Amino acid sequence: MAYLELAALKKVYGKDIEAVKSFNLKVDKEEFIVFLGPSGCGKSTIMRMIAGLESVTEGNILLEGESIIDYQPKDRGISMIFQSYAVWPHMTVYDNVAYALKLRKISKEQIDKTVKEVAKISDIYQYLNRYPNNLSGGQRQRVAVARAIAIKPKLFLMDEPLSNLDAKLRVSMRTDLKRIHQELKTTSIFVTHDQSEALSLADRIVVMNHGYIEQIGTPNEIYHDSESMFVAKFIGSPPSNFLTVKVKEREDKIFVIHSDFELEVKNKYKKALKNKYINKEIILAVRPENFTINKKGILKVKCNIIEPQGSHVVINIFVGGEEIKVVSNILTLKTNEEIDLGFSEKIAFFDIETEKRIR
Amino acid sequence: MEKNKKGTVKSVFKSPYMFLVPALLFYTFFWLLPVSLSLIESFTSIDGGFSLENFKMMFDDPLFGEAFRNTLIFAVISLFLQFIFALMFALLINRNFKGSKWFLFIMLIPMAIPPSAVGILWNTGLVESGWINSLLSVTGLQNLIELLGIAEGPIIWKEASGLQAVFMIILIDTWTVLPSVMIILLAGLQNFNEEYSEAARIFGANRFQALKDIVIPIIKPTIITALLLRIISGLQVWLISVMIFGFNNVPFLLERIVFYTDQVRLGVYSYKLSVTYSVFVVAVVSITAYIFIKLTKGKDWSGTSE
Numbered sequence A: 001m002a003y004l005e006l007a008a009l010k011k012v013y014g015k016d017i018e019a020v021k022s023f024n025l026k027v028d029k030e031e032f033i034v035f036l037g038p039s040g041c042g043k044s045t046i047m048r049m050i051a052g053l054e055s056v057t058e059g060n061i062l063l064e065g066e067s068i069i070d071y072q073p074k075d076r077g078i079s080m081i082f083q084s085y086a087v088w089p090h091m092t093v094y095d096n097v098a099y100a101l102k103l104r105k106i107s108k109e110q111i112d113k114t115v116k117e118v119a120k121i122s123d124i125y126q127y128l129n130r131y132p133n134n135l136s137g138g139q140r141q142r143v144a145v146a147r148a149i150a151i152k153p154k155l156f157l158m159d160e161p162l163s164n165l166d167a168k169l170r171v172s173m174r175t176d177l178k179r180i181h182q183e184l185k186t187t188s189i190f191v192t193h194d195q196s197e198a199l200s201l202a203d204r205i206v207v208m209n210h211g212y213i214e215q216i217g218t219p220n221e222i223y224h225d226s227e228s229m230f231v232a233k234f235i236g237s238p239p240s241n242f243l244t245v246k247v248k249e250r251e252d253k254i255f256v257i258h259s260d261f262e263l264e265v266k267n268k269y270k271k272a273l274k275n276k277y278i279n280k281e282i283i284l285a286v287r288p289e290n291f292t293i294n295k296k297g298i299l300k301v302k303c304n305i306i307e308p309q310g311s312h313v314v315i316n317i318f319v320g321g322e323e324i325k326v327v328s329n330i331l332t333l334k335t336n337e338e339i340d341l342g343f344s345e346k347i348a349f350f351d352i353e354t355e356k357r358i359r
Numbered sequence B: 001m002e003k004n005k006k007g008t009v010k011s012v013f014k015s016p017y018m019f020l021v022p023a024l025l026f027y028t029f030f031w032l033l034p035v036s037l038s039l040i041e042s043f044t045s046i047d048g049g050f051s052l053e054n055f056k057m058m059f060d061d062p063l064f065g066e067a068f069r070n071t072l073i074f075a076v077i078s079l080f081l082q083f084i085f086a087l088m089f090a091l092l093i094n095r096n097f098k099g100s101k102w103f104l105f106i107m108l109i110p111m112a113i114p115p116s117a118v119g120i121l122w123n124t125g126l127v128e129s130g131w132i133n134s135l136l137s138v139t140g141l142q143n144l145i146e147l148l149g150i151a152e153g154p155i156i157w158k159e160a161s162g163l164q165a166v167f168m169i170i171l172i173d174t175w176t177v178l179p180s181v182m183i184i185l186l187a188g189l190q191n192f193n194e195e196y197s198e199a200a201r202i203f204g205a206n207r208f209q210a211l212k213d214i215v216i217p218i219i220k221p222t223i224i225t226a227l228l229l230r231i232i233s234g235l236q237v238w239l240i241s242v243m244i245f246g247f248n249n250v251p252f253l254l255e256r257i258v259f260y261t262d263q264v265r266l267g268v269y270s271y272k273l274s275v276t277y278s279v280f281v282v283a284v285v286s287i288t289a290y291i292f293i294k295l296t297k298g299k300d301w302s303g304t305s306e
């Protein structure tokens, strides 16, 4: 039995704004799940339905096997961190953290103990007597974290908690969040549209688009084994390169043909291509780092633009009129230098119509 | 040195205090001057010397006690009623339900009616065959009233007196000013970040606790502004009373002032009396406002200072 289960969850705003369309997800205890997707794809809507701030149009939410959709937010045992932090300005940091505990009728001594404990974990101990307006954004964020972990929730929801912080603080806060999760092991769902945040925090990532789930998987699966063109394009910077190719069969060998090159498909995809795609166009997807350079490649190209990134370079290359990006650790490459480009084993094919992976 | 001296002359005109001059002039001529003149007037006898006889005359006014009591009761109860109802309506409209815009529009109608028209409206309503009694009998409420023994036959509203009359005036006043109080509270609520109360509800508060512990304290500055305005104008009620019950029947402090200024021709005595009442009202309003502000003042959490 899953710890948290979202079963055919659906949300319709008004008459016909379908924010979430039949969403299915099972979350294990202690897991750290990240919802990743572009703006407006329904991430917040799902979080708000789990928290009880938004009604569920259809489907069910089960926490520890029990449906919670008819419960008030306060009875769900869930904590949430909001994008605006929502740290109450008229209470001191101490009172912000203690408020939920007071409502639970916990003894004063116990409250004091808990507040100080979580204040230490989230590193706000020295600010306990301050009002939030006298704190920086990052400190307020920590107050929100302290408040959320103080009630020992069954589930910890975070809706873009880092998006209001500057780039540097964001990275250090996410390390802190990961550390806190490793310490407390609270089952968590974290929303972001920042892929590096998602990749670095998640046990599993749920990639969403227009209210649908595109793919659920570990960061490695999402990155190296993208299920759809959307995921391949959304994840990775620079993202996956797409080249339109035609499948041909010659003497029991399968080739994908591009105007500038031909590539023989020998690996596990050979059968799938042979079965359904002979003489059809498909998409060949290659991550920027999955090219080979000057190692018995299959086409000669010129380096158009070279962008040094310190540890590696990003090369812009034109292949048959389409621009692709290649990452290489050969730092001595020069603009307009001709190279011998090839593909590594890690290539993927997508159906041009459904944009889904061909396996 | 030369330069510096020149600079100081110039700097008088450039100093930030120059911006205060128009306001200062305004308050001197239209506020300080008349108030001090009245103050002096109220403490001088007819033959010109200092005396307390005007105040003695005011306290001896047979209606002074009732006017004072009515004014305070009116101010406090109407403040309370108007706050509760205005907050309820503001919260309701703020939920943005279907048709809330229309509801708001309808609620605002009383604001558009000038005070004297309000008097006429209720005046025609409260006569024996007025629209209020018609409404009661059409809706069948009249039967209920008679059944419960509250009244026999149509209620003669205008014969109400004493506290009953004050309560009627409170209700009419509430009807009139509710929208203006509500608008101020609504403005406060619409600036309010909904995530504050959502956070409260997630962390264990029910709707009422979220309202009491989070929403109201955060919009408190707005609430205080609205209530301060209301308590000040509540202490100055008179027109509804006079329009419906006439002078001398349901006395209020301001009603006394108008009465002695406009209605009686005792010459210099009535003038003195009305001035003294004015000074008294100013004192009551100032003291009440001061107490109100003191009572409602909480910890300052908004500031940048520690």
Ligand SMILES: Nc1ncnc2c1ncn2[C@@H]1O[C@H](COP(=O)(O)OP(=O)(O)OP(=O)(O)O)[C@@H](O)[C@H]1O
Binding pocket: A013, A014, A017, A018, A019, A037, A038, A039, A040, A041, A042, A043, A044, A045, A046, A193
């Ligand atoms: N109260 C509402 N009424 C109508 N439509 C809404 C409402 N709230 C959200 N929506 C719509 O539902 C869709 C999903 O919104 P949601 O806030 O869940 O997106 P999101 O993935 O959280 O986006 P972001 O990354 O920008 O926060 C959007 O198209 C949005 O316009």
Ligand SMILES: [Mg+2]
Binding pocket: A043, A044, A045, A159
């Ligand atoms: Mg969102």
